Amino acid sequence: MEVAQVLHMNGGVGESSYANNSLLQEKVLRLTKWVREEAISNLYRDVPRGSLAIADLGCSSGPNTFFVVSEVIKHVERLCLELKIESPQYTIFLNDLPGNDFNNIFKSLGSFKHKFQRDFSMFLKCRAEEVVEGGCMVLTFLGRENEDPSSKDGCYIWELMATALNHMVSEGIIKEEEVDSFNIPQYTPSASEVEREITKEGSFSINRINVCAVNWDASDEWNPMESEYSESEIVSSDGGYNVAKCMRAVAEPLLLSHFGEDIIEEVFSRYQQILTDRMSKEKTQFFNVTLSLTRRA
Secondary structure, eight states: HHHHHSSOOOOOOTTTTTTTTTTHHHHHHHHHHHHHHHHHHHHHHHHHOOEEEETTTTOOSSHHHHHHHHHHHHHHHHHHHTTTTTOOOEEEEOOOOOOOOOGGGGGGSOOOOHHHHHHHHHHHHHEEEHHHHHHHEEEEEBBSSSSSSSSHHHHHHHHHHHHHEEEHHHHSSSHHHHHHTOOOOOOBBBHHHHHHHHHHOOOOOEEEEEEEEEESTTTTTTGGGGOSSSSSSSSOOOOHHHHHHHHHHHHHHHHHHHHHHGGGGHHHHHHHHHHHHHHHHSSSEEEEEEEEEOOOO
C-alpha cells in the first residue's frame, strides 16, 4: 500500500466527506483560539509589521480552513486599531496532505515514537528556515494526557475499530491476515515528549504548552452560536453515529485501499454500535497538544 496516495481525508461535500464531518476539529480550534491570539498579540505588539504571512500547514478541507484564517486576520485588525497602525498586507499559505515533505513519517512503518522524534525534529528545522527571528508559530495536534504511549488517550478509538474488524474476521467476512497487516500510521505524543524534542532541536523557545480535552462526540455541549455549522448539520443525538461519521471521514480512504469497498458499510455499521456501547459506559475524549513557539536568534 502506497500510504502517500491513500492517506487523505474524504473529499467533496457529501454525507461522508471531511468537510461535513469535522465539527470535532472545529471545537479543538475554538478551545485553542486564545493561544493563537496570545502569540499574535505578543508578536505584533513588539514588532508591528507591514506584511504578515500566515501558514496553516494542516488545513485539510471544509469550513475550518477559512475559520482559522479569518479569526487570525480579525485579531490582527483589532490590534491595528488598538495600536493605531495600518493593516498589514496578508499572505496566506494553505497546505496539507498528500505529498508534503514533512509527512514522510507515513512512507514507512516501524517504531512510531522514533519516527515521531526524527520527523518532528526535521519539521522544526524546516519551519526554522521559514520563520524569521522572533516570529511565532502555533501548533495544534492530537496527543496524550497520559505519559504511557499505550494508554487510551492515544489509541482507544482505533482499538474499537480493530474490534469491529476482528468481529468480521471471526465471521469469515475478512481474512485474518488482512487485519494483521493493516496499520494506522499515527503516533500521539504527550506534552512532555513534544517539549523534549523542541528543546533538543533548539530552533524555537516555548512560550506555552497547553493540553485540552474534547469529547469524542463533538455535538456534546455544542453551542450553535459559536459554530460555523448550522443546527441541521448536527445530524443525530446518537453519539456513536456522530463519532463513526467523523472517523469515517478520516479513515475511509485507508480502509478502502486495504480492504476494498465491499466491506466499508458493514465495518462502520459495526463500529457505530461498538462506539455507542462504549460511550454509554465511560467518558471518552481526545486530547490535543497546543504549543506557542518563538523562533530563536
